[in-house]
Amino acid sequence: MDERDEAGLSEAFWAVARHLRHLTRDALAPWQITPSQSRALNVLHRQQALRLNELAEQLRIAPRSATEVVDDLAARGLVERRADPADRRATLVALTGPGRDAAEAIESARRAEADRFFGTLSPADREHLVRILRSLSP
Numbered sequence: 695m696d697e698r699d700e701a702g703l704s705e706a707f708w709a710v711a712r713h714l715r716h717l718t719r720d721a722l723a724p725w726q727i728t729p730s731q732s733r734a735l736n737v738l739h740r741q742q743a744l745r746l747n748e749l750a751e752q753l754r755i756a757p758r759s760a761t762e763v764v765d766d767l768a769a770r771g772l773v774e775r776r777a778d779p780a781d782r783r784a785t786l787v788a789l790t791g792p793g794r795d796a797a798e799a800i801e802s803a804r805r806a807e808a809d810r811f812f813g814t815l816s817p818a819d820r821e822h823l824v825r826i827l828r829s830l831s832p
Contacts, residue, residue: 738787773788774787776788
């Protein structure tokens with residue numbers, strides 16, 4: 695592959711990534727939630743309850759940033775902080791009932807948007823793309 699092809703590959707990849715970011719932002723609009731908040735809801739939905747530093751690690755953000763995300767979600771009644779039964783000094787973050795409902799609705803909306811976006815590809819092309827992207831993932 696020559697330099698021009700490599701540049702075209704990179705440009706095409708970033709164009710798709712930008713388009714997906716815009717679609718994600720549009721899909722999240724009804725909940726007035728940021729992508730970071732959506733990711734936190736998703737992680738907590740899968741993990742039940744986590745300490746703040748564990749949430750930050752899973753989100754790959756600084757603990758201070760995770761605190762801001764959790765503060766915003768808590769202010770909206772989507773998550774709550776509770777004592778860790780295994781360590782009274784520690785605090786767990788968990789979804790509330792409305793947070794669980796929001797996480798499920800957001801995941802459904804994102805899945806529908808992804809189905810529309812990737813629906814133009816054949817099943818074989820989608821499988822090939824998944825394989826390629828997983829091989830590139832850290």
